[in-house]
Amino acid sequence: MATMVDVARIAGVSISTVSHVLNGTRNVERSTRERVLAAIEETGYRQDTLARAMRRSKTDSIGLVVSDAGEPAFAEMAHGVENAAAAHGLTLLLANSAEDAEREKRAIRTLLDRRVDGLILARAANTAPDLLPSLQNEKAPLVLLDRLYRDLPLDQVGVENRESMRMLMSHLHSLGHTRFAVVAGDTRVPALTERLDGFFDGMRDAHLDAADQLVLTGTGDDQIRAVLARDLSDFSRTAVIACSTPLAVTALTAIEDAGRATPESVAFATFDGFSYPDLFRPRLTTVRQPAFDMGVAAVSLLLERIEAPEGSPRTVRLRQTLELRESTEAFAASEIHS
Amino acid sequence: MATMVDVARIAGVSISTVSHVLNGTRNVERSTRERVLAAIEETGYRQDTLARAMRRSKTDSIGLVVSDAGEPAFAEMAHGVENAAAAHGLTLLLANSAEDAEREKRAIRTLLDRRVDGLILARAANTAPDLLPSLQNEKAPLVLLDRLYRDLPLDQVGVENRESMRMLMSHLHSLGHTRFAVVAGDTRVPALTERLDGFFDGMRDAHLDAADQLVLTGTGDDQIRAVLARDLSDFSRTAVIACSTPLAVTALTAIEDAGRATPESVAFATFDGFSYPDLFRPRLTTVRQPAFDMGVAAVSLLLERIEAPEGSPRTVRLRQTLELRESTEAFAASEIHS
DNA sequence: CTGTTAGCGCCTTCAT
């Protein structure tokens, strides 16, 4: 592998000059520059990013840790992050935490050890409580993505969960639904808590009776499935809302267990949703987050923070969109016909 | 940030000793080691991976380039690669080519510039023909994943596409199907060509008339959709096979365009398939590749190649499994009843 | 068993 020394020798200049033409960091006479460029061409020289990074203490790379890159929403975010990073000449180092606090810690440690210039984290539900504070002391700035954190002054990118759920509830209520089941899942995940809060907001908006609603929280998928299925076996409940893709899987399974059909017998709506929404039968009404844009926004925040480490932290909330599909249509129709 | 010099000073030893206890690379008296360890603890010292990599010309990282990390099969492969890499203490640098030759080239260049110790590549359909040969000259070894390449002596990990398609055909034929449509897609992708070859094998096995079969190749999704839909509007064709997930999307759309129902009116089977196969309606019969294991296998091959750069190249083919679901069931039933 | 020292390839003052 050719080094700057080789190039300098061939071009008949000092390595200092080579460095400067490479980085455009000071004026160099035209003819000299051309000799250097020719020598670079001839030797096939490429900058050694490692040596460069070491000298400048800057790697031009950023790290992304997601809980599960397989889930469509996270995959899209990763996509957005990667695109934005590439657009700024940054390389992306990606790590999966698999929703596990221990692996998350290791992944972050690894990326930090690689000296990433900044870190974007969609943390696991059970992130160790001391993790975030300890990260504050690192030189690499941190941006939280999707899985936010209330108690710390941090840069964060999320979506307006509470408002979106409220909007969904309002729509469903206008269709005539009054008895809901919400599959809210792990309330340690802020986004899920917010969605649940939005549900309560919606209930109040619609003056619904709390006693008529079924709220399912926690991590026990099997238990959620069983409770929901049992509940649905009597036909008075008319709408089910799942607060994330995995919860939608659980809920749809429970609906099937109960022998209920969507949308004829129960309306169904979910957050985040599945990859090919128009191939699902029934097509699912979905509150969708602009995942790609969230990734892009996270990179912007990160870059600004790298520029200005001392500015005050910002939280960006993007709007979600309500995609109405047939899983919430039939009930309305039956109302009209009755 | 504390360096080895700080640690050495506090422990009252030379930096050389510190290095050796850190890497376990030579014996060091117990008491000395303990002093060093204590100093490390005290200073919160962490190795500088950059300086280390520069000195050893080894980064303990590998690169993975996939055409689309969003597709379930690739996401799983990436998962497998990442797990295996982590198990060997390697960091994974991930890049997306978005199925674009130019971006692929850039992504590879970036990873190579980061001095990854090895590279795993699931190349785009239209990889520049000179790309692979040029990679042969790099010091970082290369392993091809899923998207193989015939003409070069390379380490490769794929699946037995031809055999699997043949098995699928045999199954469908035994169900009574004799007129097929195969959506084969871009035949520049070796896996797709192999699947198509398997189709022809299957036809011969079953002594079917070539004139009765509809073979759809190429990249024009809209055209494939239109041709297939037109063809399906007469009811003599009874089975459709899609050779990849995106092609399945196209095919299912065309089936719907034609007003045909699966499985009552046409049987349908696909390769690779969707993320939640049991939530799809109808549940799709799928030839599934062991994507995770493919990723793991690719890492193994890569590590062995790093160990022994001169051994002769190996191609590993994993078996796919045929997951029978309801999308191919109804026709059999109607046969039985007729 | 331990210490001294020469770089790895590059950027960046400081001179000229």
Place this chain on the structure above:
DNA sequence: ATGAAGGCGCTAACAG
């Protein structure tokens, strides 16, 4: 407009 030279933090001979 160009060069010389010192280190960034670490590993691996080479010497004791």
